[in-house]
Amino acid sequence: MNYQDNLRELKKKISIEKLIGNKIKLERYAKTCSGPCPFHNQEYGKSLIVDLVQKNWRCYVCHIGGDSIDFTMRYYKMDYIESVLWLGRKAGINVEMIFEHRKKMEALNNLKRILQSPVLIMFKSVLVLLLPFVTLVGFFMTNWEKEDEVQHFKDVISKIIKYKIL
């Protein structure tokens, strides 16, 4: 089971009706629920609609919405990983994969940070500046060598000619 499977299982197991219904009073109509949106001042009534089939929610006044993870992030002011872990514990899902994914993401972010560090960018700039110089030196060195070879060839030819003449 990979991280994506873990996430899918998590979203399937979490009851979005309970998750949101624990915090705001929801009224159910068939396959949807509605209640006052906790993310704006609630003078517009039951503007938050929860779709129990799609397992998502949306407020038609402040135009925000998402799945159970998005609700957790907004309501409890957690970041994405914290929300996933919190919901994972709630749903009784083995969060090992999620932790592994978090470690990988952190390693990747660290690598990105290193690659974007000013020292490395400066080093890369120096390399880019040095490259034409190195190419130029290389070009001259190759040509010097060739000229030597040509010169040596000419010497040999002239010696042979001289010898024959003599």
Ligand SMILES: [Zn+2]
């Ligand atoms: Zn709202």
